[in-house]
Amino acid sequence: MSVLIKGGTVVTADQTLRADILCTDGKIVQIADNINQPGGFKEIDAGGQYVMPGGIDPHTHMQLPFMGTVASEDFFTGTAAGLAGGTTMIIDFVIPNPQQNLMEAYRQWREWAEKSVSDYSFHVAITWWDDTVHRDMGILVREHGVNSFKHFMAYKGAIMATDETLVNSFARALELGAVPTVHAENGELVYRLQNDLFSTGISGPEGHPLSRPPEVEGEAANRAIRVAEVLGVPVYIVHVSARQALEAVTRARNEGQRVFGEVLAGHLLIDDSVYRDTDWGRAAAHVMSPPFRPKEHQAALWKGLQAGNLQTTATDHCCFCHDQKAMGREDFRKIPNGTAGVENRLEVLWHHGVNTGRLTMNEFVRVTSTNAAQIFNVYPRKGSISVGADADLVVWDPEATKTISAKTHHQKVDFNIFEGMTVKGCASHTISNAELVYADGELMVEKGAGRYVNRPPYAPFYDAVKKQAQVNAPMPVKR
Ligand code: URP
Ligand code: ZN
Ligand code: ZN
Numbered sequence: 001m002s003v004l005i006k007g008g009t010v011v012t013a014d015q016t017l018r019a020d021i022l023c024t025d026g027k028i029v030q031i032a033d034n035i036n037q038p039g040g041f042k043e044i045d046a047g048g049q050y051v052m053p054g055g056i057d058p059h060t061h062m063q064l065p066f067m068g069t070v071a072s073e074d075f076f077t078g079t080a081a082g083l084a085g086g087t088t089m090i091i092d093f094v095i096p097n098p099q100q101n102l103m104e105a106y107r108q109w110r111e112w113a114e115k116s117v118s119d120y121s122f123h124v125a126i127t128w129w130d131d132t133v134h135r136d137m138g139i140l141v142r143e144h145g146v147n148s149f150k151h152f153m154a155y156k157g158a159i160m161a162t163d164e165t166l167v168n169s170f171a172r173a174l175e176l177g178a179v180p181t182v183h184a185e186n187g188e189l190v191y192r193l194q195n196d197l198f199s200t201g202i203s204g205p206e207g208h209p210l211s212r213p214p215e216v217e218g219e220a221a222n223r224a225i226r227v228a229e230v231l232g233v234p235v236y237i238v239h240v241s242a243r244q245a246l247e248a249v250t251r252a253r254n255e256g257q258r259v260f261g262e263v264l265a266g267h268l269l270i271d272d273s274v275y276r277d278t279d280w281g282r283a284a285a286h287v288m289s290p291p292f293r294p295k296e297h298q299a300a301l302w303k304g305l306q307a308g309n310l311q312t313t314a315t316d317h318c319c320f321c322h323d324q325k326a327m328g329r330e331d332f333r334k335i336p337n338g339t340a341g342v343e344n345r346l347e348v349l350w351h352h353g354v355n356t357g358r359l360t361m362n363e364f365v366r367v368t369s370t371n372a373a374q375i376f377n378v379y380p381r382k383g384s385i386s387v388g389a390d391a392d393l394v395v396w397d398p399e400a401t402k403t404i405s406a407k408t409h410h411q412k413v414d415f416n417i418f419e420g421m422t423v424k425g426c427a428s429h430t431i432s433n434a435e436l437v438y439a440d441g442e443l444m445v446e447k448g449a450g451r452y453v454n455r456p457p458y459a460p461f462y463d464a465v466k467k468q469a470q471v472n473a474p475m476p477v478k479r
Contacts, residue, residue: 001042001435004035008046008395010216011361012053012385013370019398021051023391031387042436044429046395052365054088054118054392054430055346056372059262059314062092063112066318067158067325067336073319073412073451076115078342080445081410083437085343086394086427088118089382089453090317092373093150095125095272097160102136106144116450118432119392123181123377125150126169127159127263134172141176144318145454147377148236149173154185154212154289158365160319174233177457179260181236182244184220185212185290194333205283206275207332208293217290218244225259226251234258239247239316241267241290243300250309260375261310262299265345266417268313271295274417284325285415287335288316311371313349315341319413340413344404346394350421377455391434402425410443 002024010019015297022030022041037043062078066073073081073366075092082090092113096105106124113120124140126133126149140146149169151161161169166182173180193211202210222236228235229477240246240261249261272294274286286292301451304310318338344367353359359367373383380389401424428437437445 001433002040002433003044003391003436004037005044005051005431006035006391008049008051010385011050011165011365013362013366016361021385021393023431026433028385028387028389028391031276031385034173042101043187044436048399050361050396050398051385052394053385053447054394054432055086055093055367056089056382057082057087057314057342057345058091058312058315058372058376059316060090060092060342061318061338064318065247066338067334068319069324069336071319071338072321072324073317074115075113075120075452076117076243076447077410077412078317079116079120081343083118083430083445084410084427084434084443086346086396086430087342087433088392088394088430089120090118090342091121091123091376093125096127098128098159101138101229102133106140110419110452113452117437117445117447118450119390119453120450121378121453121455122146123150125152125159126161126165128154129165129168134168137169137172137178138176141178141457143306145456147177147455147457148181150181150238151181151224152183153188153224154183156187156191160187166224167231169225170231170233174231174438175274175476177235179234179236181238181468182220182224183239184217184224184237186216188221189216190379198333203331204280205287205332205335208335209272212289212291214242214244214293214297217242218248221245221306222248225249225257228259229257231461234260236260238262238263238478239267239295239314240301240304240310241265241298241365242299246300246304246309251305253309258389260312261304262312262314263305263310264314264316265341265348266296266315266339268301268305269348270417271298276403278471279397280320280329281325284328284335284337285322286417287325287332287337288318288339288451289337296342305367311367313344313345313367317342319411320448321414339417340410340411340415341417344409344416344418345407347402347423347426348418348421350396350425355424378453382453391431393431394427395429396425397428398425400424401427
């Protein structure tokens, strides 16, 4: 299909202008003031609306096998839900079991993702270490378009990476021109606190945040950042939820270190009172890691986003239904960790960010799309509105209102953490690869239409870092 978007105001990370946009063969082919209908193009009336780059959610977990179950949302339903909310690309995670061959896990996730309806890419988690992992990281970067590797510093006894694995993998990422990313929580402390709490009789969801206090996150974020500093590699901290972790990111950035921070829509908007809900199911539905925090952390996170110390927003979309959460009915340590949000990220951030004056519209585009495209090296193909870029666009109606509910969302999960929130500003149309895939509440998606997106490494930058390190190295002393 070819699409002509007429009459809208184009909003990108760096400008706002009146223009029509012509899209065909998957690409944006013309951006101009008054494009005449060339014939055969589906025309979208964007009068009174904004046209922005489609959202990129750099942190999702579709159909993730995790904590004895599998996330209820698969790549088909999850990417469709994303499109309904204006998100046109996700970056999901391949998570090998410890000792599992990396390439085997990668192929498995690629197969699962074939049913995606929007474009997608993968970070690959490093959960263990040996020579084959070292080798396969190279194969993934050089032959499969993977330029980021994830490290879980928590989930002891499952997918947690030890410090040894972290150091080996960060050093390898530097060689390859890839970005290490971390889930920053001290897994040893979490394990200890979980067991202490349980043995004193705390078995309900209220034990979850108590076992993962902000200091546990701050320590791990600081450790990962200092490891990256010593090795000279950039680092990206996923789901920064606590002031202590944000301070570690901010401190390092102020010192000139290349550190990136991601914040979840949920962590910006939901506080820890959800764990004191007397309804077990509702409290358990909010169990995710890191947990929702006391309100003062949200204020800090908004400031971090405004100041540019946090660059991206994500959802960590990882859905478990009520019957899955019930696996931890007697023991909070067994409640599958995860919450949804891929469909709602843009609208809740617009409402609470742009409508409140916390973010300009251009900053909104930056933190929902452009920065992720740049950090993960798919810019300007994604995250921009420019001739030759992928025609992944959202037409945004700033006057539309809706009340978010699990009863009406497209996400395949029976709970919504934003339930009952009324937002002003929503996607009216979503265009993916020059196809109109969502219009006024209706999805028009084709299973498998989404494409795997290769993300090349940053080799020239890393070569330069290595050269600089050689220049800075102390001269050998002659004796
Ligand atoms: O609770 C969460 N976040 N579940 C998904 C796995 C992770 O830690 O990102
Ligand atoms: Zn995580
Ligand atoms: Zn995650």
